[in-house]
Amino acid sequence: MEITDKDIEKLGDLARIKLSEEEKKGLKTDIESILGYVSEIQEVSSDLKRDTTSDKSEHINIMREDGEPHESGLYTEKILENAPQREGDYIKVKKIL
Secondary structure (H helix, E strand, C coil): CCCCHHHHHHHHHHCCCCCCHHHHHHHHHHHHHHHHHHHHHHHHHHHHCCCCCCCCCCCCCCCCCCCCCCCCCCCHHHHHHCCCEEEEEEECCCCCC
């Protein structure tokens, strides 16, 4: 993509900065090199795209059934033994407001 002097002036106006002729030339060169680099990246990324329709059979989502992994309260006492303070079946913590 070719950047014109008019494009650089418009960018300067949008950014609300005054550009000298020397700065305009430098910006033109910089922007052209940036756009060239971006177009190279786009070419590479488009080359790497695969046909995803053929890959569907390769990927299987394996999920377990929802349910209780163990009975409720099975480990409660062991956990509460390690707490610094407890109140019944709960860990007692400092009130924070």
